[in-house]
Amino acid sequence: MAYVDFVSLVHKSTKRDYLARVTEFPKAEAAKKAKKFDFDYWDGDRRWGYGGYRYDGRWQKVAKAMIDHYQIKPGQRILDVGCGKGFLLYDFMQVLPGVEVCGIDISDYAITHCKEEVRPYVRVANANDLPFADKSFDLVLSITTLHNLYCYDLFKALKEMERVGKKHKYMCVESYRNEDEKVNLMYWQLTCECFLTPQEWEWWFKLTGYTGDHSLIYFE
Numbered sequence: 001m002a003y004v005d006f007v008s009l010v011h012k013s014t015k016r017d018y019l020a021r022v023t024e025f026p027k028a029e030a031a032k033k034a035k036k037f038d039f040d041y042w043d044g045d046r047r048w049g050y051g052g053y054r055y056d057g058r059w060q061k062v063a064k065a066m067i068d069h070y071q072i073k074p075g076q077r078i079l080d081v082g083c084g085k086g087f088l089l090y091d092f093m094q095v096l097p098g099v100e101v102c103g104i105d106i107s108d109y110a111i112t113h114c115k116e117e118v119r120p121y122v123r124v125a126n127a128n129d130l131p132f133a134d135k136s137f138d139l140v141l142s143i144t145t146l147h148n149l150y151c152y153d154l155f156k157a158l159k160e161m162e163r164v165g166k167k168h169k170y171m172c173v174e175s176y177r178n179e180d181e182k183v184n185l186m187y188w189q190l191t192c193e194c195f196l197t198p199q200e201w202e203w204w205f206k207l208t209g210y211t212g213d214h215s216l217i218y219f220e
Contacts, residue, residue, distance in 0.1 A: 004213040018187040034190035037107035063091035070168045074098025076138040082145025086118035128156035140165035147173040158208035169212025184219035
């Protein structure tokens with residue numbers, strides 16, 4: 001198990017006004033909209049979601065870095081837990097023709113409106129109950145998803161990632177190291193349920209037997 005950062009370049013490319021997030025619209029109402037994970041969250045106003053989540057190729061460098069790091073070959077299988085509209089899966093296919101991809105997301109809207117090329121490979125499902133056999137995938141990944149679970153579902157989800165992965169697992173979640181980052185995280189987030197320090201995430205990994213790699217996103 002190691003700390004491996006694939007995501008910070010994508011995360012840091014977005015400029016964030018933390019105070020505006022809580023002053024321009026009632027935060028509780030924004031969170032209620034976001035947690036439905038439907039049109040409002042993905043393609044509605046930026047105040048309660050992505051503000052229009054469209055493919056722009058930004059995840060291709062992440063896909064390439066992961067393929068290189070884990071030495072994924074054509075014919076091997078990748079599962080994205082919380083795949084959204086499938087943009088990362090599409091980029092895996094572009095970077096490594098012949099790789100087999102699969103994705104699940106709790107959002108029916110995201111799966112219905114996913115990138116056309118990956119539509120046959122994605123389905124609606126929950127991270128706490130992956131509909132796949134043991135050791136089905138050469139790489140199981142989850143990016144900015146598992147912090148959206150309550151602790152009892154997080155426990156199950158980490159167990160499930162471990163169960164369906166043959167060897168390589170990777171997850172990226174939100175975290176904080178100090179009070180400034182904690183406040184920024186709470187200001188910015190809309191769907192987060194687990195507000196954990198790096199030490200607490202390590203505790204969860206040991207508790208669940210998660211042996212994969214991870215990285216953490218901080219709101220500096």
